[in-house]
Amino acid sequence: MVPQLITVLAVILVFGFFTYNAQINMENRGIDFGYGFLSQESSFDVQFSLIEYDGSHSYFRAYLVGLLNTILVSVIGIIIATIIGVIIGIARLSPNYLINKFAAFYVEFFRNIPLLLQIFFWYFAALRALPLPQDAEAMFGVFFLTIKGLYVPAFIWENLNIFFYSIIAAVVSIIIIKTYAKKVQETQGKQIPVFLIAIGLIFSLPLLSFLIGGVNLSFEVPKLKQLATTSFIYEGGVSLPPELIALTLSLSLYTATFIAECVRAGIQGVSKGQKEAAASIGLTTNQVLKLVIMPQALRIIIPPTTNQYLNLTKNSSLAAAIAYPDLVLVFAGTALMQTGKAIEIVSITMLTYLSLSVSISILMNWYNKKIAIKEK
Amino acid sequence: MSKINFLKPDKSNLNTFLYLGSFLFFISLLDVFINSFFSTNLTGFLPDSLSFILPLIIGFSGLFFIRIELSGIKQLDLINKHINTNNFNAILSLLIIFAVIKSIPPILSWFFIDASFAGDSKDVCTGSGACWTYIKVWLRRFMYGMYPNAEQWRINLSFIALTLLGSVGYFATDRFKKYLTLYYVVIYPLIAFLFIFFFISGGPIFFDLSYGIIAAILSIIVGFFIPNKFKFYYFLFVPLALYILLKYFIFYEELIELGKLDGLNWVETGAWGGLSLTFIISFFCLIFCFPIGMAFALGRRSEFPLIRYISIGFIEFWRGVPLITVLFMSAVMFPMFLPEDFFIDKLVRAIIAIALFEAAYVAEVIRGGLQALPRGQYEAAKSLGMGYWKMHIFVILPQALKLVIPGIANTFLALVKDTPLIFVVGLLELVGMLNLAKTNPKWLGFAMEGYVFAAIIFWIICYAMSKYSYNLEQKYKTDR
Numbered sequence: 001m002v003p004q005l006i007t008v009l010a011v012i013l014v015f016g017f018f019t020y021n022a023q024i025n026m027e028n029r030g031i032d033f034g035y036g037f038l039s040q041e042s043s044f045d046v047q048f049s050l051i052e053y054d055g056s057h058s059y060f061r062a063y064l065v066g067l068l069n070t071i072l073v074s075v076i077g078i079i080i081a082t083i084i085g086v087i088i089g090i091a092r093l094s095p096n097y098l099i100n101k102f103a104a105f106y107v108e109f110f111r112n113i114p115l116l117l118q119i120f121f122w123y124f125a126a127l128r129a130l131p132l133p134q135d136a137e138a139m140f141g142v143f144f145l146t147i148k149g150l151y152v153p154a155f156i157w158e159n160l161n162i163f164f165y166s167i168i169a170a171v172v173s174i175i176i177i178k179t180y181a182k183k184v185q186e187t188q189g190k191q192i193p194v195f196l197i198a199i200g201l202i203f204s205l206p207l208l209s210f211l212i213g214g215v216n217l218s219f220e221v222p223k224l225k226q227l228a229t230t231s232f233i234y235e236g237g238v239s240l241p242p243e244l245i246a247l248t249l250s251l252s253l254y255t256a257t258f259i260a261e262c263v264r265a266g267i268q269g270v271s272k273g274q275k276e277a278a279a280s281i282g283l284t285t286n287q288v289l290k291l292v293i294m295p296q297a298l299r300i301i302i303p304p305t306t307n308q309y310l311n312l313t314k315n316s317s318l319a320a321a322i323a324y325p326d327l328v329l330v331f332a333g334t335a336l337m338q339t340g341k342a343i344e345i346v347s348i349t350m351l352t353y354l355s356l357s358v359s360i361s362i363l364m365n366w367y368n369k370k371i372a373i374k375e376k
Numbered sequence: 377m378s379k380i381n382f383l384k385p386d387k388s389n390l391n392t393f394l395y396l397g398s399f400l401f402f403i404s405l406l407d408v409f410i411n412s413f414f415s416t417n418l419t420g421f422l423p424d425s426l427s428f429i430l431p432l433i434i435g436f437s438g439l440f441f442i443r444i445e446l447s448g449i450k451q452l453d454l455i456n457k458h459i460n461t462n463n464f465n466a467i468l469s470l471l472i473i474f475a476v477i478k479s480i481p482p483i484l485s486w487f488f489i490d491a492s493f494a495g496d497s498k499d500v501c502t503g504s505g506a507c508w509t510y511i512k513v514w515l516r517r518f519m520y521g522m523y524p525n526a527e528q529w530r531i532n533l534s535f536i537a538l539t540l541l542g543s544v545g546y547f548a549t550d551r552f553k554k555y556l557t558l559y560y561v562v563i564y565p566l567i568a569f570l571f572i573f574f575f576i577s578g579g580p581i582f583f584d585l586s587y588g589i590i591a592a593i594l595s596i597i598v599g600f601f602i603p604n605k606f607k608f609y610y611f612l613f614v615p616l617a618l619y620i621l622l623k624y625f626i627f628y629e630e631l632i633e634l635g636k637l638d639g640l641n642w643v644e645t646g647a648w649g650g651l652s653l654t655f656i657i658s659f660f661c662l663i664f665c666f667p668i669g670m671a672f673a674l675g676r677r678s679e680f681p682l683i684r685y686i687s688i689g690f691i692e693f694w695r696g697v698p699l700i701t702v703l704f705m706s707a708v709m710f711p712m713f714l715p716e717d718f719f720i721d722k723l724v725r726a727i728i729a730i731a732l733f734e735a736a737y738v739a740e741v742i743r744g745g746l747q748a749l750p751r752g753q754y755e756a757a758k759s760l761g762m763g764y765w766k767m768h769i770f771v772i773l774p775q776a777l778k779l780v781i782p783g784i785a786n787t788f789l790a791l792v793k794d795t796p797l798i799f800v801v802g803l804l805e806l807v808g809m810l811n812l813a814k815t816n817p818k819w820l821g822f823a824m825e826g827y828v829f830a831a832i833i834f835w836i837i838c839y840a841m842s843k844y845s846y847n848l849e850q851k852y853k854t855d856r
Contacts, residue, residue: 021715117831328704346708
């Protein structure tokens, strides 16, 4: 009991000391504590935003802009990192000597260089070597990679909601068919080609929505436009700023090395006997992979990989170093400088990241419990 | 039917296919080689797309022909087993070989052949290669930051001395081996701190912390004579009381001037920088985060619920936020929490922030080791009549720490890689100095060289650390 009391006392003392000092300091400097500033007009601009935003919007809106930008870069990064990571992870197990060594080289190379250095490298050295807008050559005729960013065609949808409904309908019907097929297999032993039906549905229903639902998709290709004699920009389409490109590139290349190691450990973690046992009861190679190896490997792979996704999200805060307007730069940077509300703003920023990771780790614990092998 | 079995290479027509296949394979390699090293395209007369893909086709058919199982030729079997198991692997192998051959000439010429090494101004860098002159001129800044040139021997001396003192463990005889832990955990960090404080910053002997050190040493010596029953309370209150006594009642501020070393100028921490700062920060964070992490790992497994919840809260808090916001906090929020006349140097603040941050990760790693130990170890120790501390110090922790060497090494690696983030509080280590040098008007346009240089240095440090941890892991591997 005594150690508990002492610890609690010490914690309370430390916190009390901090709060007391904070109160005195704020009184002396004439700052009042409160979150009312969130609804005030922010009067600063953000160069890249997913939602409509300018100086006349509130600080809370600025917070949302930053949060959305963070989420954007994290989601793109996670997708690319997963693709690269899985490929490299499988390649590290390849019997082919060259592929194996190439994957090992990739992992050792990118893992041992600080992420910040990689971001700087891509942003200040590699992307600065790209051509000016007027000299850029089109990739596949529609993409333009220039020093001012990547220009891609914009999608112009008509009746987008009907398209979404068709996709939802396809997914729902696939789930229904799958449950039905499972039932049929359990009761009658017949196998229904669910996979083929699923592929057919996921393509045919959206296609139907185009043909009879009135959905229409057209592209707006960016066009070069001359502003002055030497100044060109692209008009139309979507422009991705170089900060975003450098950030996603370095984040995904860096995180992919860790994901690759997770994937490798997962596949190696399935014992050889499992594979041999599955083969000996007459399953085909594909069935062995699908029904025996992957379910067990995923159990090992998913928890650490989620951790890496979290790391990627947290690392995306390095965006502040190259002025990509993410949560830290917009809110903990610009907004803090303008309002001077250090405690409030830093606490909101930290809480945002904290709630994100705590919710994901709760989800992970639940998942871990669900998939844990129930030993008898 | 003695028809030539053309499409199915096997052992009966080994020689034909071996010669044909290896001939085609080497032709394809030769084509790519000449193309990349002498920039002449042998197949230039063909249409562009065909000439581009031709070496791949030739090489692929070559590899296809030499794919003969159990040929009896050792080298051939080796090749087939390692790079040529099936069509898909053959194509991938070819692509990798071609990519390597293609990338050698540009890399070589950028790094060495076209690069400029001589001179000491931007004018010598006219070639298309790297400008290593830039690195040469700026090397002192990259290594020591804004530290005055004339004083840099102090950093060198400290680092050499600390490396020598750190390698004592290798030469210790068996008689002294049992004191090594004490040496590395308590004495060595203290010496390191004194070195950095006296030599690198040039501070006075009687500074704030020296009272603490004196108080700690005095109370430890007296502590040997205190009966076990009261030791806990003794160490809880006496050192603090002694420190306050020393600081406010016995020693006075005048002593500060008295204790200054002659001839050493004070160099403020704002001028420190470059690679040496990276080392200093990693070193101190490493020293601090380990005991803190261990304490919280034990706290998280404590049987007292309040201690457990506090530890969980601490660990999850630091693990949930990005380091950059922690440094933001240490820069703008932390001063608000301190008394007004109380000033903490920003380097110290950054070190505290990083150490607390990494301590949470160390705690989780150590907890993994504690959980991995079988219950029997705890029960055996308890049945021998050991108390909580004795059990942990002599039985549990030595085994648990052995188990988590790779995890701890990974955390320390992450720590080293995180040091560049201190640019947030305005300190410039290697990467920060690069960014500063890059914007110097006399040396514009050499960002690439700087980043490549820093990448090589960091890569060497991190790779060496990871290899070292692997060796440690192998050395301390105990079968159970």
